[in-house]
Amino acid sequence: MNKWEDNKAWFLVLPVFVIVAFSAILPLMTVVNYSIQDIFGPGERVFVGLEWFEEVLADPRLHEALMRQFLFSGLVLLIEIPLGIGIALLMPKKGWGASLSLVLMALPLLIPWNVIGTIWIVFTRPDIGLFGSFINGIGIPFDHTASPIQAWITLILMEVWHWTPLVVLLAYAGLRAIPEAYFQAAKIDGASAWAVFKYIQLPKMRGVLTIALLLRFMDSFLIYAEPFVLTGGGPGNTTTFLSIYLVKIAVGQFDLGPAAAFSLIYFLIILLLSWLFYQVLQNAGKGDA
């Protein structure tokens, strides 16, 4: 759009810059510093060059965690996006029903992430959980602390339960933003419900769907608290995702150097993804106009 050109606008951005820079730049610099040293304690450190990077890059557990991460994010997206769109299409358009649906829909989003884990422990334990005992009851022995497959299923169920509402809300907002004239035109053109979805609703939702897709991808890529509480990364390492692994190295083993190198690599992946996200966002904005 047309904007005023004025570099004095920087003064308006300054507070935000300072506050975020304090929390972002200093820690980032520290991470970079750590990543090329071996640190034993305060004041005791040795320059090691890029050794940690080589070590981390060669670490098979990292590779596994990364693969797991992509698999998890992929699966979650594959379920959440179509499900979210479907539910959004079913939502009432106005009246108290719409209001109520929105509030109910948003509930899971408001629960602290570790409480989500707790809820699902309570829900899926075979002894006291509704879900766990139900599955047991129909003859399938269920224990997500023992079976990797079941741990994965539980995690994905939890993630879908937790985050599909976000996709629904976004898709719903996108749907509501389509001018009524499009539906009228489609009616007059004799389009079927499927054609309306395919040629009007889906293309018009493209913008918000891109956002939903990318947000969900990023957030599932960063997931920590819920699986930490629910499975603690186990059984074995089968649900150890990137964040969990990182915290294990950094806090659990206090290997500052490798943890820092790992952090940087993780950060670079995120940076690339956010950049792509940003580009797509900007172009999606243009496409809508």
Added chain:
Amino acid sequence: MGLSLKNMQKKVDGEIHLTNINLDFESGSRNVILGRTLSGKTSLLRLMAGLDRPTKGQLLLDGKDITGMSVRKRSIAMVYQQFINYPSFTVYDNIASPLKVSKMDKKEIDRRVQEAAHMLHLEEMLDRLPSELSGGQQQRTAIARAIVRDAELLLLDEPLVNLDYKLREELQIELQEIFKKRESIVVYTTTEPAEALMLGGNIVVLDEGRVLQTGSTPDVYHHPATTKVAEVFSDPPINYISCDLKESQIQLGGGVAFPLSGRLKTLSDASYKLGVRSNHFYLRRKNDEDIRLTVKVELAEINGSETFIHADFNGERIVIQEVGIYSRKIGSEIEVYVNPSRFFVYSDTGQLVMSPS
């Protein structure tokens, strides 16, 4: 004394929006900027208001350079094409806002608001919010806010374009009255030739970011310096007929030729473009000197009291505007008449050679 633009240029993202603008607006003058959509009218107004900074050039007020002066310190008022009001203020507060900011006495504010509201027939609406008004009333509010203080510069950017036809007609007349009473420099942009003519005063014809012609409005209308100016300043669009001048004969396409007469006699041999405004074609002979053209009707539009006949003359599309109702069959050949004294004569390159006296 007044406002002067010196060699102004505006570039946005390397794209030139306005270039080489040199204009003077005298105090108390009424000025129209005429140009098509995207010709740079709004950009020019924004530069004059100080809302945008020029890439190059200066803005002088009474000889003083005010190019970098903040908008807040200038004495201007502006009306936009969109209906811009403060949505959270009532109509009264909207109109009063420029006065309140200048810390004027409460009674004086009230007096002026009432006066402006009266002038724009808003007395009944003063307690309402802009969203409760019709488009016409919203724009009246915006205009009232612009005139309530005596700004040195009053800028109106196509203020009537988004209004219903009849409302536009009413406001056009009212605005003229209001402008007459002002001592400020009024600058008004429009795409419509008729509106420009009604407002009178001086005109700046703008096209693709350049000033094509300036002068008094009727003067420019009667002597458009280039074919481009004539196009911008004619509605329905002006008609062009190419011709060759040889041995004192003007030869149009299709074998129509006529001898030079009157002022046309001074023309030298060359190719020309003859410009004829639609209302100068007639379906009946009015005068002995009239030239007869045979054209093929493409369409006849009847507008209550007038007829617009779109026709083809040797591959050139022309529009004939005639008062009265005439229906003509599509595809039929008809005869139209035009008096050579009505011709605007343009050179091949589009420069005015001769205009009707």
Added chain:
Amino acid sequence: MAQINLNKIAHSYIKHPTGDSDYALKLIDNIWDDGGAYALLGPSGCGKTTLLNIISGLLVPSKGRILFDGKDVTDMPPEKRNIAQVFQFPVLYDTMSVFDNLAFPLRNRGFDEDSVKTRVLEIAEILELTPFLYKKAAGLAADAKQKISLGRGLVRSDVAAILFDEPLTVIDPNLKWQLRCKLKEIHEQLKLTLIYVTHDQVEALTFADKVVVMYEGEIVQIGTPQELFENPSHKFVGYFIGSPGMNFLPCKVDGNIAVIQDSHGVMIKNNTSAQSLGIPLNDTLTSLASKASGQLELGIRPLYLKVHPTEVKGALKAKVKALQDHGNFKIITVILAGHTLRARLDEDDFTGTEDVWLEFPVDWIRLFAKERLLK
């Protein structure tokens, strides 16, 4: 193609309307001919869009029936009514090419691909869209987009009617001329029933064979542009059609003279002759006036009011208030007995006089009582 019968239609957006004022449409009872080009003309909020939505089936009227060729379609949804509609803003299927956009209404109705192709190419040709046919519709300019919307309406040869809801709003003034011509040509070629909603009298008058003037939820007149101009059946039509609108003077008929009254109903004396200001009428007008009840008003179009710069016998002296140059013509505003009148002058006519003499050609004088034309 169909004849459209609006049988005693009324509509209110309120569930339980109490008075007349609750109705957006008061009472519409009309038959619109097959193959006609109709324009619905009126100011914002006069109910024209409501009426259009009732015809298209997007709205079911509170009262009355609507029939297409005698068949009751009141409760039918739009897709069953066999109509096409073009909206104010271009409505396109962004992901489709121009061709697919045009073909969409046909494909949905199961036409075979060959006939779809023939028809689409034909329409594209008429609308000069052929060069873009295989481009994505989303990337085109506003006028091209609106042409595609038009095209989707035109592509079905079997439609009962095509409805246009102010379709040229988004189009640049220069292109409006062209697109309007296009529409008009298409109507000539295809002989479709077209209904065109607009608030712009130039668009309405040039486009339509029959103009339907609406005012406050009612149809005040249906007629050809010429009829509306020459014999406006309601004062509103006189005001709304024509630019500027019709002049009105309150008067009283005395013999065969219409004596002008001032705004308080008092007759105005002419200073010089001590006579009433009078305008001679013919027998028809006099007899109409004698039968009428209520305050009489004399109306005359600015175009027909004759203005003389010098004194002419029988003409009334008036003061010049303003003279506006419109380029092709001028509008002179004069004050006669406290009433403002406007007249149209030729572009070369006189300028610069203070007083003028007005002549009222008797053929163009219309009389109104209770806002209605006497006839």
Added chain:
Amino acid sequence: MKIKKRTIVLTFYFVLLLLPIYWMLNMSLRTNADILSTFSLYPKDITFANYVKIFTDASWYSGYINSIIYVSINTLISLFTALPAAYAFSRYRFIGDSQMFFWLLTNRMAPAAVFLLPFFQLYSTFGLIDTHIAVALAHCLFNVPLAVWILEGFMSGIPREIDETAYIDGYSFPGFFVMVFMPLIRSGVGVTAFFCFMFSWVELLFARTLTTTAAKPIAATMTRTVSATGLDWGLLSAAGILTIVPGALVIWFVRNHMAKGFAMGRV
């Protein structure tokens, strides 16, 4: 018929959505012994003992208070810094604007785990560990960019001409911002506050790392209970249910603006 089918499907989804929460509620109203001994779809002997314990035991309820304190501080800081910045991004072009905007966004995307250790040390250096302000500041890392992003969307929806008219009328920037602009973006501010509140409320990693006792949030209290002694399921469930309450209250108040906030696609 069609409408009915869609209602049934939607209702079914909502039942699934609410089932885990219901189950937690069910647990919270029973004693631990009851939970472990009998499986029941609903609480047969409703007891509020778990809730009573939370409201009377300082180690529990202080967690809620701590959370509410730092969440509120964070929301205020985020809003007040983000408002001018969002205005700058929506109205001005300046050197590095898009880069700056992008950089802010990357912080929304940055994994908290990456910053954990340096954060601890940074805040130790300033002596802020175990204070509310520390958590509030740390949460600014992702909430300020978020607030800028959401507000920028709302502000871009207000025509720039209104600002210009105000400047032409002679308003100063603060005068314009408070008197004219704020009323126009009120709902945007509401939505932003809601999201800041929510994301600060649900975050665990920073909150846990930067606090020990005095400012320990409820979320951390809960995880420590789980990992240490706390297999008192009833108590845990009651605590969990109570964490949902503030969010549910807030969302009820902003429900009408929420769809609008989501429509900006900015979460």
Added chain:
Amino acid sequence: MNLEWMAWTLPTAIFFITIICILIAMTTWQIISPCVKRRGFIPLSTTRGDRLFIGLLSSAYIHLAWLGLTDFTIWIAFAFSLVWMGVVMRWG
């Protein structure tokens, strides 16, 4: 204030100072001659700043790939990245 916890080393200091210098230089350049968006071989229209970012990010990935996949000295990757930066800035 004690900055010991940040554990500064010479190479990282040089690294960050270089980055800061580049940012200052880019800002000055922008003030002196404002840049216009253009489209090069990168399938996006980019400004100078965008190209710098793309260059830096891809250089980081080049280094990582080099470390992970080969055993040669990192300076080869560094040299290669410099060339790549030049290419991106000029033709990207």
